[in-house]
Amino acid sequence: xxxNTEQLLLNHWSVSPDKIARLYPGxxxxxxxxxxxxxxxxxxxxxxGRQIILTVSRLEKRKGHDKMLEAMPSILSRHPDALYVIxxxxxxxxxxxxxxxxxxxxxxVTIVGECDAEDMLQIYQACDLFILPNRQVGxxxxxxGIVLLEAQACGKPVIAGDSGGTSETLLQGRTxxxxxCTNPANIADTVCKLxxxxxxxARMGHSARKHMVNEFAWxxxxxxxxxxxx
Numbered sequence: 169x170x171x172n173t174e175q176l177l178l179n180h181w182s183v184s185p186d187k188i189a190r191l192y193p194g195x196x197x198x199x200x201x202x203x204x205x206x207x208x209x210x211x212x213x214x215x216x217g218r219q220i221i222l223t224v225s226r227l228e229k230r231k232g233h234d235k236m237l238e239a240m241p242s243i244l245s246r247h248p249d250a251l252y253v254i255x256x257x258x259x260x261x262x263x264x265x266x267x268x269x270x271x272x273x274x275x276x277v278t279i280v281g282e283c284d285a286e287d288m289l290q291i292y293q294a295c296d297l298f299i300l301p302n303r304q305v306g307x308x309x310x311x312x313g314i315v316l317l318e319a320q321a322c323g324k325p326v327i328a329g330d331s332g333g334t335s336e337t338l339l340q341g342r343t344x345x346x347x348x349c350t351n352p353a354n355i356a357d358t359v360c361k362l363x364x365x366x367x368x369x370a371r372m373g374h375s376a377r378k379h380m381v382n383e384f385a386w387x388x389x390x391x392x393x394x395x396x397x398x
Contacts, residue, residue: 169193170312170333189396192336194389195317197381202323202373203293210294218251219363222295222324224288224315227258227279230308232301232329237264238352239359240273246360250276255291257282292322296369297362301349302329313337317384320344320376325369327358343376 298319329349
């Protein structure tokens with residue numbers, strides 16, 4: 169599912185190169201698409217007037233929610249209307265909730281938990297910026313990052329940690345940024361620079377949507393799969 173996974177097979181599993189075909193996951197660009205009325209969606213969820221930073225993932229340590237929470241006080245000092253929305257469930261939920269409370273930022277953090285598919289789509293569409301602040305924990309890495317495709321298909325710029333195959337989901341500097349997400353100060357600076365420039369955010373979001381349609385839409389993936397299997 170990525171060059172990163174391919175290298176693991178070659179270098180650590182001694183798989184012969186002629187037995188490997190690399191096929192990226194795809195995204196349904198007919199379903200995951202920009203909303204014509206983002207403000208209406210923000211009102212629906214009670215987020216009107218807020219700059220929404222979103223993470224969609226299982227709540228596990230390597231996804232990096234904790235580092236984003238560490239970055240939030242610095243982000244809020246420059247963007248006091250920022251709201252970090254976390255969508256997903258998992259073993260880290262209580263720890264993340266306690267972390268937000270102890271940092272006195274619970275009014276700027278919303279853990280949605282798990283939700284239905286329609287709400288998930290609309291939350292993607294309502295955000296201003298998507299981040300997957302992933303990092304390697306032990307031998308656990310992000311193999312690819314399908315949520316990064318879904319966010320870009322909705323016309324959102326993305327930030328991802330430099331672990332695993334995340335860099336293969338985006339065009340660096342054009343549709344998103346891959347950064348060191350083990351450093352909360354680095355996360356805060358990157359997020360704020362993007363939120364500081366709505367024009368750049370919109371331009372990157374437009375490029376992200378175009379990139380998904382051109383490279384990761386299912387018809388493209390089907391063609392590549394047929395070729396590989398043939």
